[in-house]
Amino acid sequence: xxxxxxxxxxxxxxxxxxxxxxxxxxxxxxxxxxxxxxxxxxxxxxxxxxxxxxxxxxxxxxxxxxxxxxxxxxxxxxxxxxxxxxxxxxxxxxxxxxxxxxxxxxxxxxxxxxxxxxxxxxxxxxxxxxxxxxxxxxxxxxxxxxxxxxxxxxxxxxxxxxxxxxxxxxxxxxxxxxxxxxxxxxxxxxxxxxxxxxxxxx
Amino acid sequence: xxxxxxxxxxxxxxxxxxxxxxxxxxxxxxxxxxxxxxxxxxxxxxxxxxxxxxxxxxxxxxxxxxxxxxxxxxxxxxxxxxxxxxxxxxxxxxxxxxxxxxxxxxxxxxxxxxxxxxxxxxxxxxxxxxxxxxxxxxxxxxxxxxxxxxxxxxxxxxxxxxxxxxxxxxxxxxxxxxxxxxxxxxxxxxxxxxxxxxxxxxxxxxxxxxxxxxxxxxxxxxxxxxxxxxxxxxxxxxxxxxxxxxx
Numbered sequence: 001x002x003x004x005x006x007x008x009x010x011x012x013x014x015x016x017x018x019x020x021x022x023x024x025x026x027x028x029x030x031x032x033x034x035x036x037x038x039x040x041x042x043x044x045x046x047x048x049x050x051x052x053x054x055x056x057x058x059x060x061x062x063x064x065x066x067x068x069x070x071x072x073x074x075x076x077x078x079x080x081x082x083x084x085x086x087x088x089x090x091x092x093x094x095x096x097x098x099x100x101x102x103x104x105x106x107x108x109x110x111x112x113x114x115x116x117x118x119x120x121x122x123x124x125x126x127x128x129x130x131x132x133x134x135x136x137x138x139x140x141x142x143x144x145x146x147x148x149x150x151x152x153x154x155x156x157x158x159x160x161x162x163x164x165x166x167x168x169x170x171x172x173x174x175x176x177x178x179x180x181x182x183x184x185x186x187x188x189x190x191x192x193x194x195x196x197x198x199x200x201x202x
Numbered sequence: 203x204x205x206x207x208x209x210x211x212x213x214x215x216x217x218x219x220x221x222x223x224x225x226x227x228x229x230x231x232x233x234x235x236x237x238x239x240x241x242x243x244x245x246x247x248x249x250x251x252x253x254x255x256x257x258x259x260x261x262x263x264x265x266x267x268x269x270x271x272x273x274x275x276x277x278x279x280x281x282x283x284x285x286x287x288x289x290x291x292x293x294x295x296x297x298x299x300x301x302x303x304x305x306x307x308x309x310x311x312x313x314x315x316x317x318x319x320x321x322x323x324x325x326x327x328x329x330x331x332x333x334x335x336x337x338x339x340x341x342x343x344x345x346x347x348x349x350x351x352x353x354x355x356x357x358x359x360x361x362x363x364x365x366x367x368x369x370x371x372x373x374x375x376x377x378x379x380x381x382x383x384x385x386x387x388x389x390x391x392x393x394x395x396x397x398x399x400x401x402x403x404x405x406x407x408x409x410x411x412x413x414x415x416x417x418x419x420x421x422x423x424x425x426x427x428x429x430x431x432x433x434x435x436x437x438x439x440x441x442x443x444x445x446x447x448x449x
Binding site: 029032037040041044045046047048049050052053054057068071072075076077079081084092096097098100101102104105139140141143144145146147148150151154157158159160161164179180182183184185186187188189190192193195 | 250267395
């Protein structure tokens with residue numbers, strides 16, 4: 001479907017507004033604003049849904065009890081880290097990252113415990129979805145190590161499909177700086193994935 | 203080791219950001235004449251494709267989560283957990299079916315207990331110091347020594363800390379220079395591969411991301427190194443030891 005430049009610009013503008021709106025919301029929550037907390041809770045209701053879908057896609061390695069525990073831990077972690085939210089991603093995207101990384105960590109821990117248990121009967125061969133998520137894991141780990149602002153530029157480009165002028169506006173940096181961050185970040189990630197034992201070839 | 207031609211580097215950047223099409227004459231000439239550029243461009247393209255795939259996977263899962271309404275009890279649970287967190291109280295952990303599970307100390311309670319033990323130990327050490335020396339412990343010099351360009355001093359994390367959220371240091375990098383942080387397991391011998399290494403950092407702090415730091419052991423050592431525009435490293439901090447107060 002052809003999209004007009006005006007539609008794309010409007011969408012980009014809306015997404016930028018969402019970043020700013022979320023940043024403002026978090027600032028109000030941190031100031032103890034009760035109404036803001038209600039809206040914040042409403043937005044964070046995506047967390048258990050994310051965790052359920054991630055668990056389903058991985059072949060349900062976590063039980064309902066473990067998933068309930070994980071939900072609580074993720075929400076508390078988000079709460080603890082709330083003051084570090086900079087509005088570089090939307091609140092939902094930020095929550096997604098916590099859900100993804102924490103669920104991968106939890107699954108690894110559960111599998112490790114099962115393997116070391118004397119009566120372990122877990123199949124050591126990872127499920128196809130697990131092998132697939134290993135690929136995303138390496139990328140996520142690399143991006144997390146890369147740190148801001150380069151990882152943000154790469155995420156905005158590839159995960160949110162932003163243009164460099166949009167990235168520049170969101171991160172409040174010149175377009176050329178956004179491009180330089182992108183290139184240096186990509187180059188660093190290329191080398192890092194090699195050392196993580198994950199070549200860029202599939 | 204020979205350095206890659208800076209002009210080639212500039213062209214690779216233009217290719218990667220889309221300012222130069224790979225079928226443009228300048229790009230074709232570059233890729234035909236430089237084996238390193240050819241190899242790196244192939245890898246960068248593969249990496250970009252892989253990032254697109256990872257982005258697509260994320261979008262799919264998020265869309266699926268968007269479609270699934272989820273049980274109402276879960277929505278209530280989110281509100282319960284966050285309201286309790288906002289009030290500074292950790293809610294009771296519940297298993298499936300909303301049955302409370304008691305017994306084990308929660309991380310928050312463990313953290314508070316460890317912090318209390320640490321404070322008592324610190325107070326005890328201060329008391330003993332005063333008892334043995336007969337005078338107040340000397341206050342540390344509150345005036346930070348002035349660092350020259352290219353000198354660097356690590357600030358945090360240092361000692362017992364709640365987490366390894368942000369690494370901070372002070373120092374001025376040379377023009378066009380950068381900093382690099384390397385994190386090691388505690389007691390790692392020289393030459394051992396770091397647990398993590400930052401990219402080129404222009405600021406004086408680095409936030410590696412929770413998902414990564416949680417994979418690290420409880421005790422780490424880290425260093426920050428400053429590089430000049432040529433990639434030479436005029437200064438580096440000693441390795442700084444830090445430990446998470448929570449297990």
